[in-house]
Amino acid sequence: MTPVIALTRFRIAGYVASHRALQPLIALLALLAVLYAGAVPAGQEIAATADSAAMLVPVLAWAARGLLDTEPDEQRAVALSALGAREPVSGLLAAFASLLALAAIAEAALLVRLAGSPSLSVLLTGVWLHLLSVAAGLALGALTSRPILRSPAVSTIALMLGYLWMLLVSLTGARWLTVPVLGWMRDAHHGVLPANPPLLTAQSLLWPAIGLAAYTWLRRTRP
Known part of the structure; x- marks a missing residue:
């Protein structure tokens, strides 16, 4: 597993050094500026975090695609030759780490703009929603990355x-x-979001799981 982690770190470093990471970051900050132009009233924390998580998906997908597109095709082919089937896993891990950083910024912005003091369960609900958003963004970004779609x-x-x-x-x-x-x-806006977390989690992760499986399969023929 060490070569996979090493390649993951290398890809994250290359992504940051290429300045591609700035593009989705700027988009994220602009989105957060609109969402939290005013303070979030007490009792509206879950609704605000649901809005953030839902609107964040395309930004996260953009970031995932940008990371997976940063590496030159020749370099990716070398990595594929060295790691085989583990090479796509390294790219997904690197993209996942970058998306977690963006989601953490979004969650921090929400906490700063809260007018009240929400309970721990409300805060955990916000983290949970942003993780679901990360999964959706990762799958969409991977399926639209250059190894899959050349144009x-x-x-x-x-x-x-x-x-x-x-x-x-x-x-x-x-x-x-x-x-x-x-x-x-x-x-969230009707106050029924936490009613059945396992069901909503299954619904929200089904298609990202299928998308990531499709990405991994397609990478076998599209290095």
Whole structure:
């Protein structure tokens, strides 16, 4: 496992050094500035964090795609030759770590803007929602990265359409057919979000799991 971790750290360092990390970070800060232009009233913490988690998905997908696109094709081919099937895992781990950092910034911004003092369970709900957002962003970003979609234009359109699909299907209430991002927001604003965490977790992780499995499979033929 050591070579995988070493390659993961190398890819994160390359991503940061390339300054690609600044693009989704700036987008994230702009989004947070809009979301938290005013203080979050007491009792609205879960609704605010659900809004943040749902709107954060395309930013996280952009960040994941940017990290996976940073490495030159030749260098990725060398890594694939050295690590075999473990090479895509390294890229996903690096992307996951970068998304966790962005999600932590979003969660910190929420805590700073709280007008009240929420309970520990409310804070953990916020962390849980942002982790679900990270999973969705990771899968969408991986499936639209250059090893899968060679054209930058097609990749960008696919990312946007993927998130739009989440929103449109979420509107229908068909929670098992997509990541129910609007379901998070709807339930949070109606005060029923924490009613069944295991069910919502399963609904929210089903398609990211399928997407990551598809990415891993596709990488076998698209180095």
